[in-house]
Amino acid sequence: MATTLKETDVVIIGLGAVGGVAALPLTQAGIEVVGLEAGTWLTRRDFAPDELRNNYRGWPQGVQKANQEIPTSRATASSPTAPRGTIHPMQNAVGGTSLHYWAQSWRLNPWDFKVVSETTRRYGAGRIPKGSTVEDWPFGLEEIEPYYDKVEYEVGVSGQAGNIDGKIDPRGNKFEGPRKRAYPMPPLRGNEFLDKMAGAARSLGWHPFPGPAAVNSRSYQNRSACMYHGFCNRGGCHVDAKNSTAVTTIPRAQATGKLKVVTSAHVTTIEVGSDGLPSGVNYLTDGVEYFQPAKVVLLAGYTYENVRLLLLSTSKAFPDGLSNNHHQVGRHYFSHHQGAGVSALFPFNINAWYGLPAQGIAVDNWADDNFDHGTLDFIGGGNLWVYSDRRPIGAAGMNTFGRVPNWGSQWKAFIKENADRSNTSYIQKSTLPYEDNFLDLDPVVKDPLGYPVCRVTAEYKENERRIAAYTQDKMEQWYREAGAIAVQRGPVGGAMGVSTHAYGGTRMGDNPETNVVNRWGFSHEAPNLGVLGASVMGTSGAHNPTLTAQALAWRTAERLVKNFNGIARRRS
Amino acid sequence: MTFISRRDLLKRAAVVGVAPVAGTFQSRDDRGAESPALHEPGVARPFQGRDRAREPLENLTAGEMDILDAVVARLIPTDANGPGATEARAAHYIDRALGGALASSRPAYTSGLAALDRYARSSRGAAFTQLSATDQNSVLIDVETGAATGFTGSSAAFFALLLNHTHQGTFGDPYYGGNANFVGWDLISYPGVRTMVTAADQQQLEKHALKPNHKSAYETDMFTKATARLEDESLPRLDARDSDAKAEV
Numbered sequence: 001m002a003t004t005l006k007e008t009d010v011v012i013i014g015l016g017a018v019g020g021v022a023a024l025p026l027t028q029a030g031i032e033v034v035g036l037e038a039g040t041w042l043t044r045r046d047f048a049p050d051e052l053r054n055n056y057r058g059w060p061q062g063v064q065k066a067n068q069e070i071p072t073s074r075a076t077a078s079s080p081t082a083p084r085g086t087i088h089p090m091q092n093a094v095g096g097t098s099l100h101y102w103a104q105s106w107r108l109n110p111w112d113f114k115v116v117s118e119t120t121r122r123y124g125a126g127r128i129p130k131g132s133t134v135e136d137w138p139f140g141l142e143e144i145e146p147y148y149d150k151v152e153y154e155v156g157v158s159g160q161a162g163n164i165d166g167k168i169d170p171r172g173n174k175f176e177g178p179r180k181r182a183y184p185m186p187p188l189r190g191n192e193f194l195d196k197m198a199g200a201a202r203s204l205g206w207h208p209f210p211g212p213a214a215v216n217s218r219s220y221q222n223r224s225a226c227m228y229h230g231f232c233n234r235g236g237c238h239v240d241a242k243n244s245t246a247v248t249t250i251p252r253a254q255a256t257g258k259l260k261v262v263t264s265a266h267v268t269t270i271e272v273g274s275d276g277l278p279s280g281v282n283y284l285t286d287g288v289e290y291f292q293p294a295k296v297v298l299l300a301g302y303t304y305e306n307v308r309l310l311l312l313s314t315s316k317a318f319p320d321g322l323s324n325n326h327h328q329v330g331r332h333y334f335s336h337h338q339g340a341g342v343s344a345l346f347p348f349n350i351n352a353w354y355g356l357p358a359q360g361i362a363v364d365n366w367a368d369d370n371f372d373h374g375t376l377d378f379i380g381g382g383n384l385w386v387y388s389d390r391r392p393i394g395a396a397g398m399n400t401f402g403r404v405p406n407w408g409s410q411w412k413a414f415i416k417e418n419a420d421r422s423n424t425s426y427i428q429k430s431t432l433p434y435e436d437n438f439l440d441l442d443p444v445v446k447d448p449l450g451y452p453v454c455r456v457t458a459e460y461k462e463n464e465r466r467i468a469a470y471t472q473d474k475m476e477q478w479y480r481e482a483g484a485i486a487v488q489r490g491p492v493g494g495a496m497g498v499s500t501h502a503y504g505g506t507r508m509g510d511n512p513e514t515n516v517v518n519r520w521g522f523s524h525e526a527p528n529l530g531v532l533g534a535s536v537m538g539t540s541g542a543h544n545p546t547l548t549a550q551a552l553a554w555r556t557a558e559r560l561v562k563n564f565n566g567i568a569r570r571r572s
Numbered sequence: 573m574t575f576i577s578r579r580d581l582l583k584r585a586a587v588v589g590v591a592p593v594a595g596t597f598q599s600r601d602d603r604g605a606e607s608p609a610l611h612e613p614g615v616a617r618p619f620q621g622r623d624r625a626r627e628p629l630e631n632l633t634a635g636e637m638d639i640l641d642a643v644v645a646r647l648i649p650t651d652a653n654g655p656g657a658t659e660a661r662a663a664h665y666i667d668r669a670l671g672g673a674l675a676s677s678r679p680a681y682t683s684g685l686a687a688l689d690r691y692a693r694s695s696r697g698a699a700f701t702q703l704s705a706t707d708q709n710s711v712l713i714d715v716e717t718g719a720a721t722g723f724t725g726s727s728a729a730f731f732a733l734l735l736n737h738t739h740q741g742t743f744g745d746p747y748y749g750g751n752a753n754f755v756g757w758d759l760i761s762y763p764g765v766r767t768m769v770t771a772a773d774q775q776q777l778e779k780h781a782l783k784p785n786h787k788s789a790y791e792t793d794m795f796t797k798a799t800a801r802l803e804d805e806s807l808p809r810l811d812a813r814d815s816d817a818k819a820e821v
Contacts, residue, residue, distance in 0.1 A: 048795040049765050052744045057673050189771060192778045227768040238767060238794065351777045353762060354769035392743040392762045397736075406716075407647040407735060408709060412759070416653050419760035 002282060002289035008034040008260075009568070010560070011281050011294035013267050013309070016096020017546055018532040018553040019300030020245025020253075021151065025554060027258035029561040034292055036265035036283055038065040039092030041246070042099060047236030051391040054100070054235045058087035065092045065266055069447045071304050073456035075495035076436065082495060084445070089500040090302045094261060095246025097302070098214075098546070099236045101500075102357040103243070104385075105157045105214040106543030107148050110177040111369040112430070113137040115539050118369060119379050127379055129463040132432045133332050135538055138510045138519035141177040147551035147558075149180055152212075154252075155550065156220045156243040159183040159212030173209050175364045185217045188226060188359040193350040193423070197386045198361045200482035206365045211385065213358030214243040214547075223247060232356035233389050265290075268449065269313045270297055270529070276317035277569045278529045284449075295568035296560060300532040300553070303333075303502035304454040307439045307535065310506065310516075312451055323506075323523040328516050330440050332433035332507045335499030336540050337382075337460050340468035340492050342475040343399045343424040344484035350423060355388020357426070362386075366474050367542035368430060378463045380430025382471035383542040384478065386423060395419040401486040425475050428501075429467040431460070431540045437496070439505050460493035468492040501534070501545055508536040508552075521556035528569040530556050631670040631678065637663060639685045642701045646708050647738045655755040662741030665750030669737070677733060684730035687723040688715060694722070747788045754786045765789045 010026055012019040015037040026033050039062050046061045053060060058067055066088035074081045090097040111118055116136045119127050128134065151157075161182045162172025187210035190198075194210075201208035215232070218225045224239040232242065240247045253259040265283045271291065273279035280293035299306050310329045311321035321329055363384040364370055373379055396415055399422060404410040437458035445453050460468075472489045479487050509515030512524035517536055523529040532553040534545040541548075560567055629637055640663045648657035657663070670678045691714070692700035696707050703711065714720040718728035741750030743757065745765070751757060757764065763777060764785035776782040789795055 045794060048789045048792075049767065050745050050747075050789045052673075052740060052748055056740060060673065189774075191774055228774070229766055229769055349780075351774070354766070354774060354777065392757055392760060393739050395760055395762070396739045396743045396756070407712075409649050409651045409653070412648055412651065412653050412656065416759055416761075419762075 002291040004291045004293065007280070007293040007295070008032050009294065009564070010034070010296045010298060011036060011292050012298045012300050013270075013281060014038070014096065014300040014302075014305070015094050015245070015250060015261065016090075016300065016302070017098040017101075017245060018549050019298065020095060020098070020248075020250045021155070021550045022298055022300065022532055022553040022557040023253040023259050024154065024249040025557040025561055027253040027256040030256075030258060031561065031564065032258050033253070034260045034262060034294070035250075036267055036281060036292065037092070037094050037261065037263050038266050039063045039094065039096070040263045042093045042095070042236060044236070044238045044240055047238045049229055049231035049235065049238070051231070051393050054231060055233070055391065055394065059091055059100070062091060062093050063264060064088070066090055066302075066305075069305070069308075069453050071439075071454040071456050071498050072442045072445050073458075073495065073497045075457075075459040077457055079495070082497060085498055089498060093246070094250060094263060095244040097500075098244035099242070099246060100234045101546065102233060102544070103214040104358045104544040105152070105155075105159070105212045105547045107176060107179070107212075108141065108541040108543060108548050109175060109364075109368045109370070110141045112539050112541035113140045115379070115430075115432070122369070123373060123379070127373075129379070129432060129434075129461060131434045131436065131461065132463075133435055133514070134432045135509055135511075135514065137538060138508065144548070144551050144555065145177070145179065147555045148547060150554055151547060151550045153184050155214055155245070155248045156185065156216060156223075157183050157212050157214050157547070158185040158187050158217035160187045160210050162209060170207070171209060173362065173364050174207055175367065175370045183212065185220055187211075188213055188215060188217045188356070189228070190361075191351065191355065191359075191388060193352065194359070194361050194386070194388065197478070197482050201361070201363050201478060204477065204481055206363050206478075208361045208363050211358065211360055211362045212547075213356075215356065215358055216241040216243065221248070226356065228354050228356065228359070230354045230356070230389070230391060232358070233391075266449075267309065268451070270299070270309060270322055272313070272315035272317055272322065272526070273569070275569070276315075276526075278322065278526055279569065296528045296530065296564075298530045298532055298556070303505050303533060303535040304439065304456075304498075306531060306533055307333075307505040308441065308452075308454040311441050318525070323516055323525045323529060325525055326513055326516075328507065328514060330438050330505050332504040332514075332538060333437050333439045333456070333458055334431045334433045334503050334540065335456075335458065335496045336501030336503070336545070337429040337431045337464045337468060337493055338426065338499070338501060339490055340429075340472060341424050341427060341490045342472050342479065343401075343422060343488045344479035344482075345399075345401050345418065345486040346421050346423070346483060347485050348483075349420045352388045352390040352420060352423070355390070357387045357389045360385055360387030363474075363478070364542070366471055376466075376470070378466035378470070380432070380463065380467055381542060382427045382429040382467055384471065384475055385426040385428070386478075387426065390420065398422050399424070399488055401488055403486075423479075425479075427468075427471050427475060428540075428542050428544065429464060429471060430542050431464055431503075433504050433507075433538065434461055456496060456498060458496035460496060465492040501540065503534045503537045503540055503545065506531045506535040507538045509538065520559040521552060522559075522567060528567055530560065532556060627664065630668050632667045632681065636681065636685045637667065638701050639689055640666065640681075642708065643688070643712065643734060644738045644741070646705065646712055647735060648742055649705075654759060655753075657738050657742050659752065660742040660750050660755045661752040662738045662750050665741030665744065665748055666737050668749045669740075674737065677737070680730060680733055683724050684733070687727070687730070688720070690722050691715070691720045691727075695720075745788050745790070747790045754784065757786075758784060765792075767792055767794075
């Protein structure tokens with residue numbers, strides 16, 4: 001029998017990148033918040049520059065609930081299930097994956113909010129890819145701009161603005177939508193190779209610029225500047241220069257005295273009262289059951305866990321899962337097409353040992369609708385990203401560009417010469433939701449408690465594969481311009497698999513027939529349930545999701561602050 | 573949270589410091605001619621000058637280790653380009669990790685190493701360790717491509733596992749028992765684990781003037797348990813947060 005705890009105003013499930021942000025405006029307004037986190041606190045002493053532990057062993061220093069619940073995946077409903085991963089792409093801890101993510105902190109471009117109407121206006125309705133369930137967002141960039149701004153300043157983002165109130169600054173991204181002010185910190189530093197790549201882009205007539213990062217380029221809010229030690233990729237920061245919520249918004253929320261952080265809280269279900277509204281959250285700590293009653297429940301896990309928890313939370317009012325009476329939970333799922341990379345070999349060292357994946361040069365000329373698609377056979381595009389990131393085990397496993405075998409004396413001679421001479425670009429492509437891409441519960445595979453894990457059924461479609469081929473051409477052109485002597489491309493894309501950029505499943509929109517949450521992030525069917533994270537996003541754009549998910553989380557929290565009595569469940 | 577005890581650190585540093593290294597870095601391609609076929613796995617072999625002393629094995633049998641030693645020596649050979657996986661003690665890394673982080677791979681090693689040796693005998697007429705380097709390479713090519721028979725599942729999967737773990741044992745942090753004397757990092761000119769890299773350091777690197785520092789991450793005080801207390805005193809904020817970390821009911 002579960003121990004029933006004292007009721008709180010708001011319970012947040014998951015204190016990661018988005019739950020950790022939402023806690024701040026709520027507690028600053030005096031609302032009592034309990035944050036349930038599956039992981040524990042990790043601090044800078046846990047973040048050794050250790051490639052084995054970070055990149056190969058799944059962070060054994062943390063409580064990795066997620067590693068027990070890795071989703072299964074298959075390309076289509078008739079495909080065989082793919083071999084299951086052994087390490088979940090996300091992790092559990094206070095701060096969640098914002099502890100070890102790349103920290104690229106992009107705003108979306110204006111087009112990303114209006115894919116349907118803008119495509120129809122410019123090219124005709126027939127250009128929306130067949131089978132896609134894409135909708136315009138219920139608002140445009142101007143609605144979310146103030147929240148991007150709040151997060152950039154509260155969390156701390158380094159970058160170069162490209163458009164302040166319509167005034168274009170060619171040092172930044174001239175394609176970005178208008179922003180009210182500059183980033184709070186200048187961009188991360190460059191280096192010889194990045195300068196060379198920027199020069200090559202300019203000689204092609206493109207517009208290179210340094211990308212935005214939730215990493216301190218100078219000391220900010222009494223935390224250190226970045227030390228560029230090279231272990232940021234899936235690594236925590238040993239000087240707290242990476243602006244995870246664990247060192248920014250969460251401690252500030254705690255300082256109000258209104259946030260209670262409960263670690264090692266393994267949430268199993270959201271409880272629904274006899275009035276048909278969510279009444280609190282069931283969780284386990286060390287095998288002991290607790291029930292945390294709350295007037296408002298904010299679900300802030302990663303996309304897979306948000307969908308899974310809703311589907312597992314069945315009740316009389318919601319027999320097919322919480323907020324799923326319209327059968328939209330798990331629909332409109334997609335993951336960012338981040339594959340189909342391009343690798344290049346240079347005849348000189350590029351000195352990438354001491355950098356970070358958020359330190360790089362971007363080109364947005366081929367992203368979104370920044371170029372004319374009139375004669376092309378796809379919509380959308382990709383952000384080209386070249387960055388500094390290399391560690392020894394990864395370097396030894398480098399692409400050998402078909403020149404030598406993968407082991408033996410020839411290979412050894414090759415890596416001795418070339419370990420620091422290759423570069424692999426990261427190309428994020430606009431990805432759309434489709435009718436037959438979805439998440440549900442796996443009928444066979446269960447977690448150690450006996451609950452089914454999430455199942456991904458999804459593949460990249462023709463539109464995404466055409467973007468991949470097109471942007472690979474551009475990337476190869478860029479590398480060749482900079483002097484590459486060999487270039488190789490990854491496959492243009494098949495099954496989506498399990499991703500670090502998982503979107504949809506609880507999509508936001510005005511129409512309850514096709515969306516789980518309303519324009520404010522609260523459930524159409526269960527109004528005192530809010531959902532935070534990229535699971536509410538209906539399009540991806542060509543840039544990382546975290547900043548957008550955090551801005552939306554702030555906006556949902558602010559809505560709750562302003563309308564608490566209208567949203568909160570009354571004691572029944 | 574995982575910390576490394578001071579004692580462990582010293583013990584392991586000592587191991588790294590005295591790690592015996594094969595006599596010379598000359599190519600082992602002539603090994604067949606120099607060292608006659610010696611032994612069956614598990615049978616004591618006469619002392620040879622180039623045999624390195626072996627530490628007690630933690631997980632693998634002596635016979636399995638003989639095969640693994642021979643395999644990693646082909647994957648990253650000792651040759652004109654310097655030390656390889658043998659000197660890095662990659663096999664020692666694997667043996668130790670099979671009792672910890674790589675424990676789930678232990679059965680794959682039991683069946684894979686046995687299958688590899690059976691395949692060497694059936695296809696090349698001798699135990700793997702007794703074959704010439706050329707024949708060992710050709711056996712490994714069969715294993716890599718999935719052409720080798722007698723494996724549970726595809727031999728290619730076992731090869732991929734071996735290669736991955738050999739990379740870990742050659743290029744990983746020496747704390748874990750491989751990359752002895754930093755031979756892996758030196759091979760690829762990695763200048764070493766640092767906690768701070770200034771713009772001036774980066775410029776030195778770009779001028780090929782940044783010297784390797786030959787340090788394990790765990791030689792940096794802040795990541796060891798021994799100095800954790802000092803760290804706490806300098807960061808009272810962390811203490812406060814840690815005390816918050818218990819689930820309150």
